[in-house]
Amino acid sequence: MSADSRHWVASAKRWVVKVGSALLTDDGRGIDEAVIAALVEQLAELRQRGCEVLLVSSGAVAAGLSRLGASERPEELHELQAAAAVGQSALLRRYEEAFASKGLMVAQILLGHDDVFARDRYLNARAALKTLLSHGVVPVINENDTVVTDEIRFGDNDTLAALVANLVDADVLVLLTDQDGLFDADPRKEVGASLIQHARADDPRLDTVAGEGGVLGRGGMVTKLRAARLAARSGTETVIVGGRHPQVLIHLAEGEALGTWLESGSAPENARRQWLASLVTFRGTVVIDDGAVAVLKSSGRSLLPVGVKSVSGDFERGDVLLCRDLQGREVARGLSNYSGKEVRKIMGLSSKNIAETLGYGGEAELIHRDNLVLL
Numbered sequence: 001m002s003a004d005s006r007h008w009v010a011s012a013k014r015w016v017v018k019v020g021s022a023l024l025t026d027d028g029r030g031i032d033e034a035v036i037a038a039l040v041e042q043l044a045e046l047r048q049r050g051c052e053v054l055l056v057s058s059g060a061v062a063a064g065l066s067r068l069g070a071s072e073r074p075e076e077l078h079e080l081q082a083a084a085a086v087g088q089s090a091l092l093r094r095y096e097e098a099f100a101s102k103g104l105m106v107a108q109i110l111l112g113h114d115d116v117f118a119r120d121r122y123l124n125a126r127a128a129l130k131t132l133l134s135h136g137v138v139p140v141i142n143e144n145d146t147v148v149t150d151e152i153r154f155g156d157n158d159t160l161a162a163l164v165a166n167l168v169d170a171d172v173l174v175l176l177t178d179q180d181g182l183f184d185a186d187p188r189k190e191v192g193a194s195l196i197q198h199a200r201a202d203d204p205r206l207d208t209v210a211g212e213g214g215v216l217g218r219g220g221m222v223t224k225l226r227a228a229r230l231a232a233r234s235g236t237e238t239v240i241v242g243g244r245h246p247q248v249l250i251h252l253a254e255g256e257a258l259g260t261w262l263e264s265g266s267a268p269e270n271a272r273r274q275w276l277a278s279l280v281t282f283r284g285t286v287v288i289d290d291g292a293v294a295v296l297k298s299s300g301r302s303l304l305p306v307g308v309k310s311v312s313g314d315f316e317r318g319d320v321l322l323c324r325d326l327q328g329r330e331v332a333r334g335l336s337n338y339s340g341k342e343v344r345k346i347m348g349l350s351s352k353n354i355a356e357t358l359g360y361g362g363e364a365e366l367i368h369r370d371n372l373v374l375l
């Protein structure tokens with residue numbers, strides 16, 4: 001990737017687009033219909049061009065407060081949570097109508113900490129999101145504000161959007177905000193601040209330029225920078241850009257150098273491998289036959305239950321499994337789609353017999369290739 005070229009965006013297939021409260025709620029004056037209309041039109045255009053899009057939208061609290069007639073943001077958590085409940089449904093209705101006018105269906109996804117950090121729920125969230133994309137549905141995602149507790153809230157949707165990008169292995173994460181991108185100082189405070197067009201997400205010099213957010217937004221550039229670093233874990237490139245710029249997403253898709261590109265610095269497969277390899281503690285072991293070893297190694301395929309000869313350990317769905325060959329050599333490691341109890345019942349079976357054996361259906365793979373790393 002060359003330093004000044006944005007041509008890679010033109011080949012980005014899976015986009016996570018995040019729109020912040022500052023932009024969406026017109027600085028707190030309720031939901032800005034014009035912003036929603038413009039955003040939806042561009043997302044629909046991206047879909048037309050063959051891209052998959054996931055929208056992470058803030059704005060529930062701000063929209064709810066305005067609907068409830070609050071003149072300022074209350075301090076109490078229960079007031080904010082009530083406002084989020086009122087605002088989220090209003091927000092979704094707007095999106096639903098706007099996307100329907102473009103012939104697209106939306107799905108509301110409200111995520112919490114455990115949905116991305118507890119590995120069984122991580123697998124569920126990942127599978128559900130990918131299934132929605134395969135049906136051509138646009139997921140509209142927000143934090144589950146109404147029930148989340150302070151200790152575990154993401155708080156800002158920049159972090160949530162990056163975690164979603166990790167979940168679906170997005171090619172690009174676009175953080176739409178009220179400024180043109182990341183500047184060398186906060187432009188609200190420094191009139192002469194200049195835009196940083198391109199930097200590596202892990203460049204430590206960025207820490208000193210990224211400042212806090214405005215009144216409504218929660219994280220400012222601090223959380224956007226952190227989000228870019230998180231996104232880089234799945235090899236996702238991040239662009240921070242002004243959401244009011246006409247047709248901004250389309251210009252980006254055409255390779256224009258708008259906003260700030262924070263480069264991930266690693267190929268997606270390597271990033272994902274590193275992440276999986278960092279999950280050092282495994283909870284169970286399966287011994288797999290020579291045929292299974294061969295398909296894992298030579299064609300990078302998933303591990304199916306049919307290739308499993310024996311299993312040990314007490315593990316749950318989402319735990320890390322170590323795979324050994326018949327000679328006891330370590331072959332691979334990955335996230336199990338089934339618990340130890342279940343694997344004991346389905347090992348050696350063809351995937352089409354899983355449902356009748358367990359009494360309920362599940363994935364055909366014991367470890368999906370996306371969640372597997374060869375050793």
Ligand SMILES: Nc1ncnc2c1ncn2[C@@H]1O[C@H](COP(=O)(O)OP(=O)(O)O)[C@@H](O)[C@H]1O
Nearest residue numbers: 020021022177183185186211213214217219220
């Ligand atoms: N170096 C910087 N470059 C650009 N904006 C900055 C910088 N440091 C702090 N900011 C602030 O970050 C704000 C955007 O973040 P935030 O208010 O959280 O919005 P959003 O709701 O879009 O996430 C800007 O309005 C700006 O005041």
Ligand SMILES: N[C@@H](CCC(=O)OP(=O)(O)O)C(=O)O
Nearest residue numbers: 020021058059060061157218
């Ligand atoms: N989940 C919250 C959004 C949190 C928030 O303000 O995020 P952001 O505007 O992206 O900094 C809401 O919908 O109101």
